[in-house]
Every structure is written in C-alpha cells, then in structure tokens.
Amino acid sequence: MTAHKIPLALASAALTAGMSLATLAEPMPSTVATLVELGYPAPQEGELVHIPPTMADLEKADLHPETKEVIRRGYDLFTNTQQLRGENVFNEMNCSSCHLGEGRQPFSAPIWPAAVTLPSYRGKNDHVNNLEERIAGCFAYSMNGVPPEYGSDDMLALSAYHQWLAKGAPMYPDQPIYGRGFPAPERPEKLSYQRGEELYQAQCAICHSEDGSGLYQDGEYVFPAPWGDGSNNWGAGIVRTETAAGFIKNNMPLGQPLSLSDQQAWDIAYYMTRQERPQDPRYTGDVEETLEKFGPTFHKNSSYGQVREHDSHVLGDHANWGEKGDEVTPWNVGQSRFEDLKEK
C-alpha cells in the first residue's frame, strides 16, 4: 500500500498474488523487496518464490461461495486455534503463534510448501505423510493436543486454507523454496544458558513473561508461552535448538526481525529449549528409552533427556502431559503406514 523507497529498480513491478516465479528473470515482487530491505536474503537464482494470495484475494477469486466459506473457516482456525481448546488444543497456542503473518510469511515457516511438497516421506515418523497427517502432527506436538479426525470439517478447512495459500505454486517443485521453514543462522562455537537467560529477561520477557508463561488475559490469548504447560510439548519441531534459533533470528522481537545477532538468537534458543514443557506424546515411560528411540530422527537436535548444567535437572524426565493429562492421547502418534511396502 505504502510507496516504498527501495533502491531496487526491480521493486516497483508487482507479481500478482497467487503466482510463482522460478527464476529471477522476472522482477522481484514488492513483498520480497520489503523483506530484502529488512535484511533478509534476496532470492537466489533458481529458488522458487511464491507470493501466497491473501484473504482479500479470496473475496475476488473465482471459487464457489461454499469453497470460500470453508477456506475462511480454515483461516479462522489457523489464527484462532484456541477455539478448539479442550477439544483438540490443550495449551495456549494458535497455529499463527509460530507461523507468523497468518501462515504466509517467508522465514516464518510459511505453510503453503506443505500443500505442494506432500505427500512425501518424513523422517520424523518414517513414512509418507499427506497434508492432513502433517497438520495432525502439529496438533499432537505443537498444540499439545489431539488432531481433528482426518476428513472432518475442521481438518478439511485447515487443509483448504493451506492449499489456498499455495495457489499457483507448482506441485512437487524441483527448486528449493525461498523463505521455507525457520532457516537458522550458523551455529556459534559456544552457546550460553546464562547469556540466553539474561537476553531473554531483557528482550523477550516483556511479552512472554519472565517465567515463560506468555500472557493469557481475561481468558484470551495475547502472547504465546515459550515453555511451561501453556506451550508446545517436547515433540514439537521448535524444541530443536536450531529451529528455535531460526524462529527467533528471523522473527523476534515482533516487528524487528534480524535485530538480534546470530549468537544472541542461539543463546536465547538454547535457554528457551532447556526449560520444561509437557511430555513428548511418544514417551515410553522412560526418558532414556524414549531418547534412544527418537534421538536419531528428532531429539538429537533437542535438549530432551539432557542434564541442565546449573540445577542438574534431567529435561523431559517427568510424566507431566500438561493440560491434557494422561487420559487424552493423540491418536495419530505412532500410526504406521504402508507396512506392506516395507515387507517387500
């Protein structure tokens, strides 16, 4: 909307939302120019740059009114996932707590790539996942909850919103995707829990609170909890220090991306991921055994099962499931697929 003073001759030309470009033969879209101006890397030659359509674009789109209704429902669930609290969500997070900009934002794990790269193999559960199963994973781990059933209205609506954001992007793209995931800066030689704590208290606590509980005010979500019972459990992607560092570096403090140094982002991530949170739903009853089973595919990048330096606490060594208690278990965890293929 605002006219930007961008020192790029390319910037003025616009790419229609919902379109993709595979090479930089075409001009840089203005939204990407905004990112570059903020210090994000420019797209590399050969990267897939896709500008997801907005909800305003949906109004103008040539889709059946009911299709639009369902996409809107998906958007609403994505940005206010707390409406499923106690049913599918058992912490104080929304999908958009981590996937900023309503799931559209590059370098903030935009969600449209899931719609064009799945079904495909995921190491985390060692089989081929489709979009619904991928979303179900977020519910089991990041929302510390239970996914809506495959094919249910809520699952369909969330899938539809993902696919809407992917509109115009090529299916199974060969090119690497610009701004995918939470790309982490290079890991510094040494990480410091103490520096991380000082930085967290000085730069993060004003919103996320000094004890990591975020802010839930008058029964409503305001700021997400980076740890504790209101946060994601030990199986969520962001418990991996590298992923947390990538999230922080690219997105925090809110509105000031890339303002922390690489060392600062990693130190805060290290501190944050060495706090307690609800148990991993893959927990076998023994932290060592769980680590042995899921270390190679996941926990090798987290602090799970490690001894915290200053108080000798073994991280994840507890049976605290958070708000969902031990009665509620996510049905999707440990579900095998394509056993017949493996036998051959």
Added chain:
Amino acid sequence: MMTSKYIAGGLGLLLGLGLVDGKAEAQNGDVERGETAAGTCVACHQADGSGMNVPGGESWPRLAGLDAGYIAKQLHDFKADRRHNASMQPFANMLDDQQIADVAAYYSEMPVTAAQGGGDADEALLARGEQLALRGDWDEYIVSCKSCHGPRNEGAGDTFPGIASQHAGYIKSQLHAWQAGERDNDPQNLMGAIAKRMGDDDIRAVSAWLANQSVAPEQGESQ
C-alpha cells in the same frame, strides 16, 4: 543498578530493569488521594477522564480505564524527559511518586469513554484501519495492533495500553511522533519499528478505526 548478574530465577535481573525504566514504582496507588491529586488534570483530560479530540490541534488522550502501571510509567517518563511533551511535563513535574501512583489508580478505575475523530472516515479507510488493527499488513511488515495491544486492542498487561476507543487525533499524533523519532519511550522500540513502516494513510486509517471502537464496560473489578 545492573550489578545483578546470573540469578537462577532471573527475577533479580528483571527488578533491576524495571527500575531503570521507572516501571516498578507504579504500585499502591490510592483512588481517593488520586482524585485530589488529579485536580490539575481535569482541564484537559476532563472530570470523567475522557480527554478530548482536538482537530487541527493537540488532542488530549482519554485516560479513563487505561492500565494504572501504564499511566504511571508515562508520568515518570514525562518527568524524566524520556517522553517529551511541553504541555505535560510541567504537570507531571508537580506530582511526586506517590501522587503519580494515586492519579494512575484513579484514572484506571474509570469506565472507558467514547472517542472522537473517526466519524468522517469513509468505508475504504475504515477497512484498511480494521485490517491493520486486527490482521496487520505483513507484505509491508506491519504487524497488527492487536498482536501487542490485546485481542480487542483494549490493552495487554501494564506495558501495552488500550487503544480501542482512543481519540483519533491522539493516536495519529503519537504514531507520527514515533515516526519522527520524537517519541521513543516504548520498550525495545516495539512501537517505533512498526510506526516507521506506516504511511500517512495507514495512520489515518488505523486512528479512525480505533476511535470508532467501543469498549464494553467491565464486569466487576479490573484487578
């Protein structure tokens, strides 16, 4: 002040920080004493704390229903010239720490009043204002107001003031002040960074939309 180093709980560190920006002092205000101390405030901020939208001039913000901690911090900041305003500074200077706490408590207890200045905005401007307030414009890296000011922009904690039902003229002047670097007493430049990405139309839009919002009276005590 900042001699406290590594403390397991981190609370000591926090306290140290709080004192630096004058926040930890906003406690134990007395509403009745506040009413007396607020005698000089009513000329502009009115007896009901509603302030006034002054088109073409300096609008006086609504104080009614704002968080006590937020009001106290602003008064301390005026006194210490961390927030710069020629009209406010002499009045803030007349208040001691206790009076600041009392005045803050007094206004925080008042019901939120209606705001002016958003009445003549057209539909398109209000739609843009609503977008910025509730969803932001991430293509310009403008995050939504509500992501810090709370779900209905009625404020979050003692740091992020309620801006729904605040006078358009006041919001507009503050955003411009942040843009120009004339206001910078927000923690960590959280507001300044966003304001600097907003165009004049964005500021007009969001000011008008917020002024048009009404805040439902609270059930019982806000504390």
